[in-house]
Amino acid sequence: MTVLRGNHEDMLLNVISAPEPGDRALDLWLWNGGELSLLPFARAHRAWFEALPYYAIRGPYLLVHAGVRPGVPLEDQRERDLIWIREPFLSQDHGLPYTVVHGHSITNDFEIERRNRRIGIDTGAFLSGKLTALRLEFETAS
Structure with a gap:
């Protein structure tokens, strides 16, 4: 199995870097179906997401x-x-x-x-x- 970085993973990484209310990255994440409840999981596994190849x-x-x-x-x-x-x-x-x-x-x-x-x-x-x-x-x- 091969796991790649896609646009949703990229948006997620942008959100966990600077998730301030009204932040464009957060708005884009939510508009594309992202959930605030996923942010703690994403923060805990940030290195895994960052290591995904393009x-x-x-x-x-x-x-x-x-x-x-x-x-x-x-x-x-x-x-x-x-x-x-x-x-x-x-x-x-x-x-x-x-x-x-x-x-x-x-x-x-x-x-x-x-x-x-x-x-x-x-x-x-x-x-x-x-x-x-x-x-x-x-x-x-x-």
Whole structure:
């Protein structure tokens, strides 16, 4: 199993850094479904959240929360794009030598979506009640 940093983890880290009433980070967290009751848990596990990678490479797959900026080499990708991007990633070929596996953008019909060397796995759990996991199989060098 691979756990990555996404936009909600990033917002949570911003909130536990400066959670003052009226703070923009706190407002953004609450507006995106965050709960004040999660803050003590998040503070207790802050180091774990901070250590989450923005992406992972597994064989021919690049795992990332939201996507990548098309035409930009992996080492030059901005963290913000990796956790927030939708367009132009969803409509253009990304140009990287991987199949990009991502969430963040709810797929059509709440089903796994395969197109343009990407696999979208966000099936809109908060709307559809369907939480998706994907098992990737590939050869590894020994």
